[in-house]
Amino acid sequence: DAGVTQSPTHLIKTRGQQVTLRCSPKSGHDTVSWYQQALGQGPQFIFQYYEEEERQRGNFPDRFSGHQFPNYSSELNVNALLLGDSALYLCASSFLKLLTDTQYFGPGTRLTVL
Amino acid sequence: QKEVEQDPGPLSVPEGAIVSLNCTYSNSAFQYFMWYRQYSRKGPELLMYTYSSGNKEDGRFTAQVDKSSKYISLFIRDSQPSDSATYLCAMSHNQGGKLIFGQGTELSVKP
Numbered sequence: 220d221a222g223v224t225q226s227p228t229h230l231i232k233t234r235g236q237q238v239t240l241r242c243s244p245k246s247g248h249d250t251v252s253w254y255q256q257a258l259g260q261g262p263q264f265i266f267q268y269y270e271e272e273e274r275q276r277g278n279f280p281d282r283f284s285g286h287q288f289p290n291y292s293s294e295l296n297v298n299a300l301l302l303g304d305s306a307l308y309l310c311a312s313s314f315l316k317l318l319t320d321t322q323y324f325g326p327g328t329r330l331t332v333l
Numbered sequence: 334q335k336e337v338e339q340d341p342g343p344l345s346v347p348e349g350a351i352v353s354l355n356c357t358y359s360n361s362a363f364q365y366f367m368w369y370r371q372y373s374r375k376g377p378e379l380l381m382y383t384y385s386s387g388n389k390e391d392g393r394f395t396a397q398v399d400k401s402s403k404y405i406s407l408f409i410r411d412s413q414p415s416d417s418a419t420y421l422c423a424m425s426h427n428q429g430g431k432l433i434f435g436q437g438t439e440l441s442v443k444p
Contacts, residue, residue: 250429261421261434275431309376315429322432324376
């Protein structure tokens with residue numbers, strides 16, 4: 220049973236560029252959440268997708284957008300990259316209808332903005 | 334003030350020691366409490382999950398939640414060098430909702 224997978228593993232971009240990160244949830248999961256983890260900090264919630272809709276959003280600017288596909292996989296898009304966007308981007312999946320609220324994380328995509 | 338406070342450490346202990354990791358929080362609406370372990374350059378791995386107050390034990394790990402004090406703890410018994418990692422507490426107030434994380438505590442277990 221494959222866990223949460225993310226691609227690419229690493230990415231280097233320059234300021235002003237746009238980036239797309241991808242996530243495939245754990246088998247049987249229907250909800251995908253995205254987090255940003257700066258070095259030495261805990262992950263910060265960006266947004267969550269369920270049934271192809273954005274269900275909840277954290278305090279991130281509109282430059283951060285996402286999408287969920289019918290197969291539950293998801294993309295995170297960041298436009299007009301800033302140096303401060305350099306971080307580990309984590310995807311987590313869960314099964315919303317399950318009473319226990321557990322989110323399982325992927326290995327992350329490390330984004331470096333130069 | 335952050336919603337979740339966690340001492341970043343680093344915390345260094347000898348092999349076999351009992352480790353105590355803690356978080357405090359300010360939002361009394363939190364009902365779901367988790368501990369994750371994160372090895373360097375890896376994604377967080379779920380260790381313990383607790384709903385509301387009480388204790389939960391799993392092998393060498395025990396999680397405690399005291400909602401009256403807004404305080405959660407993770408105890409690791411007979412610590413091993415392989416336990417060396419960053420431990421993140423996380424919590425949420427609704428089922429399936431966003432997780433609010435602490436900063437993480439870096440733990441080093443010396444042989």
